[in-house]
Amino acid sequence: MAASELYTKYARVWIPDPEEVWKSAELLKDYKPGDKVLQLRLEDGKDLEYSLDPKTKELPPLRNPDILVGENDLTALSYLHEPAVLHNLKVRFIDSKLIYTYCGIVLVAINPYEQLPIYGEDIINAYSGQNMGDMDPHIFAVAEEAYKQMARDERNQSIIVSGESGAGKTVSAKYAMRYFATVSGSASEANVEEKVLASNPIMESIGNAKTTRNDNSSRFGKYIEIGFDKRYRIIGANMRTYLLEKSRVVFQAEEERNYHIFYQLCASAALPEFKTLRLGNANYFHYTKQGGSPVIDGVDDAKEMVNTRQACTLLGISDSYQMGIFRILAGILHLGNVEFASRDSDSCTVPPKHEPLTIFCDLMGVEYEEMSHWLCHRKLATATETYIKPISKLHAINARDALAKHIYANLFNWIVDHVNKALHATVKQHSFIGVLDIYGFETFEINSFEQFCINYANEKLQQQFNMHVFKLEQEEYMKEQIPWTLIDFYDNQPCINLIEAKMGVLDLLDEECKMPKGSDDSWAQKLYNTHLNKCALFEKPRMSNKAFIIKHFADKVEYQCEGFLEKNKDTVYEEQIRVLKSSKFKLLPELFQDEEKVLSPTSATPSGRVPLSRMPVKPAKARPGQASKEHKKTVGHQFRNSLHLLMETLNATTPHYVRCIKPNDFKFPFTFDEKRAVQQLRACGVLETIRISAAGFPSRWTYQEFFSRYRVLMKQRDVLGDRKQTCKNVLEKLIQDKDKYQFGKTKIFFRAGQVAYLEKIRADKLRAACIRIQKTIRGWLMRKKYMRMRKAAITIQRHVRGYQARCYAKFLRRTRAAITIQKFQRMYVVRKRYQCMRDATIALQALLRGYMVRNKYQMMLREHKSVVIQKHVRGWLARRRYRRTLRAVVYLQCCYRRMMAKRELKKLKIEARSVERYKKLHIGLENKIMQLQRKIDEQNKEYKSLLEKMNNLEITYSTETEKLRNDVERLRMSEEEAKNATNRVLSLQEEIAKLRKELHQTQSEKKSIEEWADKYKHETEQLVSELKEQNSLLKTEKEDLNRRIHDQAREITESMEKKLVEEMKQLELDLNDERLRYQNLLNEFSRLEERYDDLKDEMNLMVSIPKPGHKRTDSTHSSNESEYTFSSEITEAEDLPLRMEEPSEKKAALDMSLFLKLQKRVSELEQEKQSLQDELDRKEEQALRAKAKEEERPPIRGAELEYESLKRQELESENKKLKNELNELQKALTETRAPEVTAPGAPAYRVLLDQLTSVSEELEVRKEEVLILRSQLVSQKEAIQPKHTMTDATILLEDVQKMKDKGEIAQAYIGLKETNRLLESQLQSQKKSHENELESLRGEIQSLKEENNRQQQLLAQNLQLPPEARIEASLQHEITRLTNENLDLMEQLEKQDKTVRKLKKQLKVFAKKIGELEVGQMENISPGQIIDEPIRPVNIPRKEKDFQGMLEYKKEDEQKLVKNLILELKPRGVAVNLIPGLPAYILFMCVRHADYLNDDQKVRSLLTSTINGIKKVLKKRGDDFETVSFWLSNTCRFFSGMLEHETIQGVSGVKPTGLRKRTSSIADEGTYTLDSIIRQLNSFHSVMCQHGMDPELIKQVVKQMFYIIGAVTLNNLLLRKDMCSWSKGMQIRYNVSQLEEWLRDKNLMNSGAKETLEPLIQAAQLLQVKKKTDEDAEAICSMCNALTTAQIVKVLNLYTPVNEFEERVLVSFIRTIQVRLRDRKDSPQLLMDAKHIFPVTFPFNPSSLALETIQIPASLGLGFISRV
Secondary structure, three states, rough: OOOOHHOOOOOEEEEEEEOOOEEEEEEEOOOOOOOOEEEEOOOOOOOEEEOOOOOOOOOOOOOHHHOOOOOOHHHHHHOOOHHHHHHHHHHHHHHOOEEEEOOEEEEEOOOOOOOOOOOOHHHHHHOOOOOOOOOOOHHHHHHHHOOOOOOHHHHOOEEEEEEOOOOOOOHHHHHHHHHHHHHEOOOOOOHHHHHHHHHHHHHHHHHOOOOOOOOEEOOOOOEEEEEOOOOOEEEEEEEEEOOOOOHHHHHHOOOOOOOOOHHHHHHHHOHHHHHHHHHHHHHHHHHHHOOOOOOOOOOOOOOOOHHHHHHHHOOOOOOHHHHHHHHHHHHHHHHHHOEEEEOOOOOOOOOOOHHHHHHHHHOOOHHHHHHEEEEHEEEOOOOOOEEEEOOHHHHHHHHHHHHHHHHHHHEEEEEEEHHEEEEEEEEOOEEEEEEEEOOOOOOOOOHHHHHHHEEEEEEEEHHHHHHHHHHHHHHHHHHHHOOOOOOOOOOOOOHHHHHHOOOHHHHHHHHHHHOOOHHHHHHHHHHHHOOOOOOEEEOOEEEEEEEEEEOOOOEEEEEOOOOHHHHOOOOOHHHHHHHOOOOOOOOHHHHHOOHHHOOOEEEOOOOOOOOOOOOOOOOOOOOOOOOOOHHHOOOHHHHHHHHHHHHHHOOOOOOOOOEEEEOOOOOOOOOOOOHHHHHHHHHHHHHHOOOOOOOOOOOOHHHHHHHHHHHHOOOOOOOOOOOOHHHHHHHHHHHHOHHEEEEEOOOEOOOOOOHHHHHHOOOOOHHHHHHHHHHHHHHHHHHHHHHHHHHOOOOHHHHHHHHHHHHHHHHHHHHHHHHHEEEHHHHHHHHHHHHHHHHHHHHHHHHHHHHHHHHHHHHHHHHHHHHHHHHHHHHHHHHHHHHHHHHHHHHHHHHHHHHHHHHHHHHHHHHOOHHHHHHHHHHHHHHHHHHHHHHHHHHHHHHHEEEEEEEEHHHHHHHHHHHHHHHHHHHHHHHHHHHHHHHHHHHHHHHHHHOOOOHHHHHHHHHHHHHHHHHHHHHHHHHHHHHHHHHHHHHHHHHHHHHHHHHHHHHHHHHHHHHHHHHHHHHHHHHHHHHHHHHHHHHHHHHHHHHHHHHHHHHHHHHHOOOOOOOOOOHHHHHHHHHHHHHHHHHHHHHHHHHOOHHHHHHHHHHHHHHHHHHHHHHHHHHHHHHHHHHHHHHHHHHHHHHOOOOOOOOOHHHHHHHHHHHHHHHHHHHHHHHHHHHHHHHHHHHOOOOOOOOOOHHHHHHHHHHHHHHHHHHHHHHHHHHHHHHHHHHHHHHHHHOOOHHHHHHHHHHHHHOOOOOHEEEEEHHHHHHHHHHHHHHHHHHHHHHHHHHHHHHHHHHHHHHHHHHHHHHHHHHOOOHHHHHHHHHHHHHHHHHHHHHHHHHHHHHHHHHHHHHHHHHHHHHHHHHHHHHHHHHOOOOOHHHHHOOOOOOOOOOOOOOOOOEEEOOHHHHHHHHHHOOOOHHHHHHHOOOOOHHHHHHHHHHHHHHOOHHHHHHHHHHHHHHHHHHHHHHOOOOOHHHHHHHHHHHHHHHHHHHHHHOOOOOOOOOOOOOOOOOOOOOOOOOOOOOEEEEEEEHHHHHHHHHOOOOOHHHHHHHHHHHHHHHHHHHHHOOOHHHHHHHHHHHHHHHHHHHHHHHHHOOOOOHHHHHHHHHHHHHHOOOOOOOOOHHHHHHHHHOOOOOOHHHHHHHHHOOOOOOOOOOOHHHHHHHHHHOOOOOOOOOOOOOOOOOOOOOOOOOOOOOOOOHOOOOOOHOOOOOOOOOO
């Protein structure tokens, strides 16, 4: 779409205006190409004709739709231009009271000139961890982004804060540092973050001053590097300063002040420690009264002085150094009051005993005469001599001011150095975040050297900013794979070259400063000659020859040349400095120490910074030709070097930009001056960012956002499953020009104006839809009226038909329910059968596959070991073959050499015979022969020593074979040496032969020598042969030994393995058989006992046979019996793993004896069973006979009673017999046990002993039952005895009368038969149950066999492993086995506990019913009827052991109790398998017993250990909600138990732990949806219910969680402008309704949780209600009683319309709300305290569980405690 097509009627545009900069107007008619005039109407209703430029024909910029006005990011505007940016900032600042706005990567901060509640710690916590775009713009968001990128990208960061004086740079930098200090914390206990923040008051006092634009203006630039360690905690900081404004020390303009520290000193002059400074009012000193405004409204300088001193103390500046600083500052003030008197035009003098100078000299510790002399004189040094020249009064005043400035600058640098030392990191710095607080672009009526340097720095920063923005745009396009086209942006490199390049402004200035007679005028002429008409950025003013103009990126600036040279040189007389250096005041010379050090231009000081404000001074005595170049550096040169260093630092970091804007020059709060704002926007680069963004694709929407927004423009057929393709198809239809948009990977990029065009189409579509809706609604209203009349006519029909339909539906529902029940029942049966088959199949598959894999593994292992053995054997054979060959070769060599030596010896003998005839001729050679003889003797000695060495080698050879080989080699070398010696002898003999004059004596000696040589050779050969033989013997012995050891080890291993396999198999068989027999015997024993009880009941029933009627027997006895049987089964189940782990070979002897005795006992019990069955048959026959003879004679009750008494005696004897046999069995167990099996601590011994003990207890119970039966028989006899004393006639008469009704007798007989059938059915069911148990035991035996096989295989594998791996494998296997057993036991315990609880409940219900029935029957029976009533079976109560509900433990087991019950207890296992609160009950029972013993120390110790243990668990696993819930529930139950029972001493002072941690410890990864929150709430609620937490505590926990949800949501709402809309309010209300529904489902509506959501509910309602009239304001005030005034106003300010049909909240309406809420007394805090914790109240809820009934599971490992 062409841009001109958007200029239609009613389109809004911006036109320039001299007052408001830009005005809004509306087109009255469409624009057509070629029109020269636009018909416009202003907002005030005035019509206007706007003429277009005839050359460019540029149309005025279009205005953005209202939907985009107030955006958080300026780059999100559809039309990106200056008026749109200005208007958006104004709307946010004036209407919404929002001072922060994003402009791409830049944060625009407008100074509100008012304290806003948006910098508290709650705001910091709200922004911490959030993404930059998720929250409203804020300085904290920029700081968080820098902190996050530093941690994520491992790259240093920089935050560049710039702006005019008074724009809020210092405050923004301060808040950024506060954010870092709060979020990160310090890595040590030195509180580094506090020191970083404490440096601000110090630097503000010495570097800030009041100006006409700002009351706290920073007069220097600073770059603070905040260092972080590897965990990203603050470890230190470092500060660099830039261009301190020293001229302010000696001069202030009107309505301005000097630096704050001077006024703080004057305000604190009355303090005792400041008396010596002789200070006074600020108006007394020349340096503080020139501005005429010594006081700042609302600032207490004395109080600020206290803050400054506290900050100095915190940073380690001692009180003595602080007083030294104050002395120097006071001296500067007194120096400013020094006056000069002129003697003539070229000289002056200081008045004698001038008080200000005297005070100055006293404070500085210098001589008055020297200082007064050098203030009025200066020294001139030439090549040959030195002159002292007086100076004029004006020069003296300038010299005094220069000295004051120099002292202050050095003091400033000294303080900065000490601050850096205090902030220096003690550990290695991992990364840093730099905060640059630097002056913005400045232009005044008179601009001098300071403005030139400031603007030069801003040129460099703007260049870096442009390049960074350009780079980010490029990266965004490349990331989204958008075709990149080069964007033209302003490059200010030419301007920078004009300033800093060779022959630039600074270069010419430095050159002029070096000239002896250089002046500002001559420098200006050089500038004109060099750059005028040659550089487009340099101009000359028309009316001045002492100024020049530079075109900066922001504006043209005219600089006055006057003062440039003086300020650049910054001269101070060396003699004055020398006088100060000679001061007795030790601090003063320290200020000038660094001046003597020569530094390179780019090197840093030891503190790591370049002191830009530190100015060099010439030394007092400079040697000719040796002046340091450092002293010749100018201010401009230093500033350029430090700026280069700063740019290098910034380029090495990731920058973040904060541009501070000053809204007006009058410091009015929330007042916006468009002219000043535009000027600053142009100067700070915001508009340049906008221009770069507008040149490309400024508007960027994700596909989902575009689809959600413009879904109304799509038809149903256009909507595809792929959102990306859907958006592409729609855009191609809506925008024909494809150059106006681009499709990226995740976003759609639009050219400027396209979003506005789409909004226009959307608005038209919605407007048409609204018309259609109105039409439809009106028709609906009429139809509704008709339908209401029609509805009234058919109401009766509807009700009747509805009733019939409901009846039919009820029938259908019941039918469907029945079918559903059948379906699920059948499905359950089939599924259970399928699961069994599937489990069996899987088990078989697992075993078969495991067996095949193990066989394969064993085969591979054997093959591998065979290969290894073959490798070693073949190597050994090859080595043996090589050694044999080597010995043969050596032997052949020896033989051959011996043969050659014999031949040579033969020749020598022949020659020796011819020597005799020469003896006479060679008598003079005797001496030579003697010498040769001595040589031969020495060689003989050497031979002897070699022989001894060979003997030693022979000895050592027997111990170390390898070492002997080396010795043999050395012997071979010795043999070669002997051969060499022999050769030398032969050479001597040849010499003798040549001389032929030897004596005859030499012949015999020579023969002896030859004989000795032969003997030596022979001995050597013999020795070598012996050594070889010994070596071969040793080798053979070694090989034999190794072979024997290997064979023996293999045989032992094989035998052990075979033996172990056989033993394991035998043990497995024995164990399985014995367990099977043992289980069968136990089952048969219990079955027989139950049969015995049933038969006894049948005997009791037989007593009532003669009586008419049939009475039901009591079930108390059977219930008790079943309960006991079940408890014994539980005991067996608990002990089963112990029996499974016992090695069966240890039970061999014991099992055999036990088996024989039990087999005997079983046979006896079978006989007893048969006898009882026979007895039952006899009883039945007697009953039949009694029925047949019933009419002839009456029953003889006495005989029957005697028979029953005899039967009871027989049963009693039988019980005694059983008891005796069991005692014998126990005795045999203890006497015939094997030592290794029946040791007192052995598991088998414990199991059997426990079983026998239980049987003996059962016999005791039987004995008590017999006694009760005997007593009952006695009472029955006594009751019947009076009747036997009556006459026979009376008895017969009564019997005849009772026997008249034959039907009653038949009925009794039939009842007896039914009873017998019932007993028979019970026996059949018991038989089936026993068969099932037998089947399960067989399955268990099979599983044990498989486990045994697996153990055997693992054992075989472990034997093949090395010892370390074997231990590790065994440990791993044992851990796995124990884990599986624990899981199985937990499942068994869970089932058994559930069954026990169920049976106990049934028992209580039955007992209660029986008691009620007995009471009712006793009330209805008369005393006469009692005599005639048949004797009922006796209730035999089961006598349990009496427990008092206490547990006893030993003092030394206290730590074990706490460890097992608290520290190592898993809440999940307790919640699933045990009763709720079991640990609390156990602990309380232990405490109760200790209190019962009056052991106060034991009570106190246990309580202390318990509380410390719970604290330790919560500290370790406090993030686990299940753990916190578990111990909260148990703690509450513990204290309820103590309150319920008797008072325990020492408990009153113990505080409940409560919820010390946060209720929710979920890591905030991503955003929670409503479903996830409800799922989490359900999880929390189920966990608390499983742990048996008190309902009141559950309500408190839910209330706390709902409060956190509401507070966090409301805080996000208050900090996010995009959340404040009507649709979001609807969504929030829906979500709240879902939470309320959850509360209703859980019966928690009365917990107070809903009330905690009231602020959120009211905020959502506030977003939805009407906000126009005064009635609306009144309704809002009455409705929002849970919100504070600040929150209501904030929501109204943030309210943003999403559609055209919504309207913004007027400022007047917000003012009305504020007026109405003026009297409300509420907190000024904006955000809710999300960390607020409600007090926890522990309710008293007595337990319904009796302590004496609590059973302690074995899984808790508390076997060391006993019940009392």
